[in-house]
Amino acid sequence: MEIVTTIRREVLTLPAAHLGPDNPLPALRPLDEMHRVEDRDKEDLPRDMARQIGYEPLRSLLPVRVRDGYDRRREPRPVDALVIENDRLRATVLPALGGRIASLVHKPAGRELLYRNPVFQPANFALNGAWFSGGIEWNIGATGHTTLSCSPVHAARVPAPDGGEMLRLWEWERLRDLPFQVDLWLPDGSDFLYVGVRIRNPHESPVPAYWWSNIAVPEECRVLAPAEEAYHFGYEQRLSRVPVPVHDGVDRTYPPNSTYAADYFYEVPEHRRRWIAALDTGGEGLVQTSTDVLRGRKLFVWGRGPGGRSWQCWLTEPGTGGYCEIQAGLARTQLEHVRLDAGSEVSWLEAYGPFAAPPEGEWTGVLAEAESRLEAVLPRAAVEAAHAAWEPCADTEPGERLATGSGWGALEVLRSGWKLPGTPFDESTLGEEQRPWLHLLRAGSFPGPPTARPPGGTLVARHWRDMLETAPATPLTEYHLGVAQWHAGDRAQAVRSWERGLRHAPAAWPALRCLAVADQEDRHPERAAERYARAFDDLCRERGGDAAWTAVTAALGREAVDALLTAGRTRDARSVWERLDPATRARGRFRLVQAGLLLAEGRREEARAVFDEGFEVADLREGDEAVGRLWAALTGEPLPARYDFRMRPTP
Incomplete structure (x- = not known):
C-alpha cells in the first residue's frame, strides 16, 4: 500500500509578543496555585480520589524558573512549525512552544477543528508563568498548565506502525524528573489523528505523575461527555458534585451559559468509553477519544462575566471569538496525581477527528446517539488495536531530527546512565545552563x-x-x-x-x-x-x-x-x-x-x-x-x- 502521510517544516508568521528573559531569582516561595481543595470538600469524595488529591501535590517550582519577562507588544515574528498530514487531516505543531498542535484541519470540509489563536500572546497561566491559548497542549508535571508551555521540545521522524512516518516529540519534565514522549500518527486515509503518549519513571522510587491533554475549541458549542454527574471547581476553591447537564437550573454543557470561570470534571462510569466532543449548533465539531488509561474528561469555561470576557480578549485579538477547553487526563480531576511505580511506565493512545451528531435534545438520548455515531466512525476496538500496534514502535530510535529541546535530559542521562529507548537525550544538546x-x-x-x-x-x-x-x-x-x-x-x-x-x-x-x-x-x-x-x-x-x-x-x-x-x-x-x-x-x-x-x-x-x-x-x-x-x-x-x-x- 502506498503511504502518503507527510511531515514537513514550515515557518508561520504571527503577531507575537516577545517572551523576554526568565526571572533570574530562584522561586523560593510556595507555589501560587489556585487549584487547592478545602478539607471539608474531601470528606464525601471517593477514597481513591481523596487519596490522589492528597498525594504529593507540587509545593515548589524549583528547579524551574518563573517566566515573567514577556510583554504585550505584538509584532510579526517567525514561528517554526512542523506539519503532519494525509489526504484527510493536516496538523500543525509548534516544537519551540511545548509541541502544541496549533491547528487541526479536516481537509475535505476545509474546516478548522480547534480554536486556532491568530496571535501568540503569553499570559500568566502556566505553573511558571508564560502560557498562551489555543490548539492542543500536553500538560505534564503537576496541577495546572505545564512549565513547558513556551519551551522547546525535541522532535524527529519515526517509522509509524503502518510503515509510514510518525512525528515524535519528547522532553525531560523537570518538576518530577520524568521523560515523556508524544507520537503523532496519521494513517493513510484516516479522519483521525492518533496520538501515542508514554511517561516513564526511571527512578528507584515511586513518582507522582500528572497528565491532561488540553483542547481549545470555539465556545459557541455544546460539550458532550458520557456522564450524568461532574465535579465542579471554581475560583472560590470549592469542589462539589453536581448533576449533568443541568446545574442550578442552567444547562452547563453550553459554555456561554456560565457566568464565571469554572471546571467541570465529568464522572465517566468505569464501563463507559472515554470520549468528549464539542459540537456547534449544526452538530459538527471535534471529538477526542482514548484508551481507558486516560480516565478523566473535563470542560473549562471562561464564563460570560466581565472578568472572563477580559481574559478572552487579553489572550488574543478582539473580535476573534471566544473559546472553551475540553480536556482528558489520567485522573478524574486535575487536583489529583497518580502513583507511577519505580522503573515503570504508563502509556495510552488518543484519537482526534471531525465528528457530527445532533447536539440538541434530552441528555441521555443525545449521548446514546453520539456514542453510536462514534462507534460507527471509530470503533472502540479500533482505538485499542491502534494502541497495541503503536506500543512496539514506542522504543524505535528517532530518525531525522526536526527540532531540539533542552539539555536537561542529557545531563540526567549522563549522571544516571539510564537507557531510554525511543527518547535519546544526546550529549550534544548540553548547553550553557547545564x-x-x-x-x-x-x-x-x-x-x-x-x-x-x-x-x-x-x-x-x-x-x-x-x-x-x-x-x-x-x-x-x-x-x-x-x-x-x-x-x-x-x-x-x-x-x-x-x-x-x-x-x-x-x-x-x-x-x-x-x-x-x-x-x-x-x-x-x-x-x-x-x-x-x-x-x-x-x-x-x-x-x-x-x-x-x-x-x-x-x-x-x-x-x-x-x-x-x-x-x-x-x-x-x-x-x-x-x-x-x-x-x-x-x-x-x-x-x-x-x-x-x-x-x-x-x-x-x-x-x-x-x-x-x-x-x-x-x-x-x-x-x-x-x-x-x-x-x-x-x-x-x-x-x-x-x-x-x-x-x-x-x-
Missing part, C-alpha cells in the same frame, strides 16, 4: 562564572544536593546548596548555608535576597525589609548594563519595594523605585507598583492618575485580584472594565 552542573558531576566542584554574572539556576534533586554538600564550600556553592536545601524542606540548614556563603561572597545580594524570603516565610517583615534594602544596594554597586542585569534588577527591585512597603518603609521603597531602569518603570507591572507606592506615600491623586493614564500588567496571574484591591483602596467607584479580570463573584 555546563556548571556537568562540571560538578565530573570534577566534584561547582565552578564560578567566568565573569561577574548573576547566579544561574539551581538543581534541587537529592542527587544534586548530595554533590553540592560534598563540593568545596565556595560562596556560590553555598548559595546553590541553600536553594536545594530550602526545596527539600530543610529551611534551617538552608539559612545556615546562605549565611556561611555570605561571609566571603564577592556579591552579597543573591544570599541576602534568599535570607529575606526566609524572613518573610517566618513572618519577620522588618528583618526581611532590611535585608531586601541591603540586597538592592549591593546589586546596584555590582550590576552591569546588559539584559541579564536589567532582568535581575527589575525582579529584585519589585520584591524589595513590596517588602519595604509592608514594613512601612516608604522612603526606602521610593529609593529602590528611583534606581530602577526607566524602561522597567514603564512596564505595566511596575506602573501598578508605582500606584501602590504613591498611595503608601499619601499621594492619592497621583496614584489615581496612574490608573487614569492606563496600564497593562502583562504577567497578571490567573485569579490575581491585586489590581482590584488597589483600586478599591483608592476609590469607591466601580472597577473599570479594562482592569476587571475577576474570575469569581465579588466577595
Whole structure:
C-alpha cells in the first residue's frame, strides 16, 4: 500500500509578543496555585480520589524558573512549525512552544477543528508563568498548565506502525524528573489523528505523575461527555458534585451559559468509553477519544462575566471569538496525581477527528446517539488495536531530527546512565545552563562564572544536593546548596548555608535576597525589609548594563519595594523605585507598583492618575485580584472594565 502521510517544516508568521528573559531569582516561595481543595470538600469524595488529591501535590517550582519577562507588544515574528498530514487531516505543531498542535484541519470540509489563536500572546497561566491559548497542549508535571508551555521540545521522524512516518516529540519534565514522549500518527486515509503518549519513571522510587491533554475549541458549542454527574471547581476553591447537564437550573454543557470561570470534571462510569466532543449548533465539531488509561474528561469555561470576557480578549485579538477547553487526563480531576511505580511506565493512545451528531435534545438520548455515531466512525476496538500496534514502535530510535529541546535530559542521562529507548537525550544538546552542573558531576566542584554574572539556576534533586554538600564550600556553592536545601524542606540548614556563603561572597545580594524570603516565610517583615534594602544596594554597586542585569534588577527591585512597603518603609521603597531602569518603570507591572507606592506615600491623586493614564500588567496571574484591591483602596467607584479580570463573584 502506498503511504502518503507527510511531515514537513514550515515557518508561520504571527503577531507575537516577545517572551523576554526568565526571572533570574530562584522561586523560593510556595507555589501560587489556585487549584487547592478545602478539607471539608474531601470528606464525601471517593477514597481513591481523596487519596490522589492528597498525594504529593507540587509545593515548589524549583528547579524551574518563573517566566515573567514577556510583554504585550505584538509584532510579526517567525514561528517554526512542523506539519503532519494525509489526504484527510493536516496538523500543525509548534516544537519551540511545548509541541502544541496549533491547528487541526479536516481537509475535505476545509474546516478548522480547534480554536486556532491568530496571535501568540503569553499570559500568566502556566505553573511558571508564560502560557498562551489555543490548539492542543500536553500538560505534564503537576496541577495546572505545564512549565513547558513556551519551551522547546525535541522532535524527529519515526517509522509509524503502518510503515509510514510518525512525528515524535519528547522532553525531560523537570518538576518530577520524568521523560515523556508524544507520537503523532496519521494513517493513510484516516479522519483521525492518533496520538501515542508514554511517561516513564526511571527512578528507584515511586513518582507522582500528572497528565491532561488540553483542547481549545470555539465556545459557541455544546460539550458532550458520557456522564450524568461532574465535579465542579471554581475560583472560590470549592469542589462539589453536581448533576449533568443541568446545574442550578442552567444547562452547563453550553459554555456561554456560565457566568464565571469554572471546571467541570465529568464522572465517566468505569464501563463507559472515554470520549468528549464539542459540537456547534449544526452538530459538527471535534471529538477526542482514548484508551481507558486516560480516565478523566473535563470542560473549562471562561464564563460570560466581565472578568472572563477580559481574559478572552487579553489572550488574543478582539473580535476573534471566544473559546472553551475540553480536556482528558489520567485522573478524574486535575487536583489529583497518580502513583507511577519505580522503573515503570504508563502509556495510552488518543484519537482526534471531525465528528457530527445532533447536539440538541434530552441528555441521555443525545449521548446514546453520539456514542453510536462514534462507534460507527471509530470503533472502540479500533482505538485499542491502534494502541497495541503503536506500543512496539514506542522504543524505535528517532530518525531525522526536526527540532531540539533542552539539555536537561542529557545531563540526567549522563549522571544516571539510564537507557531510554525511543527518547535519546544526546550529549550534544548540553548547553550553557547545564555546563556548571556537568562540571560538578565530573570534577566534584561547582565552578564560578567566568565573569561577574548573576547566579544561574539551581538543581534541587537529592542527587544534586548530595554533590553540592560534598563540593568545596565556595560562596556560590553555598548559595546553590541553600536553594536545594530550602526545596527539600530543610529551611534551617538552608539559612545556615546562605549565611556561611555570605561571609566571603564577592556579591552579597543573591544570599541576602534568599535570607529575606526566609524572613518573610517566618513572618519577620522588618528583618526581611532590611535585608531586601541591603540586597538592592549591593546589586546596584555590582550590576552591569546588559539584559541579564536589567532582568535581575527589575525582579529584585519589585520584591524589595513590596517588602519595604509592608514594613512601612516608604522612603526606602521610593529609593529602590528611583534606581530602577526607566524602561522597567514603564512596564505595566511596575506602573501598578508605582500606584501602590504613591498611595503608601499619601499621594492619592497621583496614584489615581496612574490608573487614569492606563496600564497593562502583562504577567497578571490567573485569579490575581491585586489590581482590584488597589483600586478599591483608592476609590469607591466601580472597577473599570479594562482592569476587571475577576474570575469569581465579588466577595
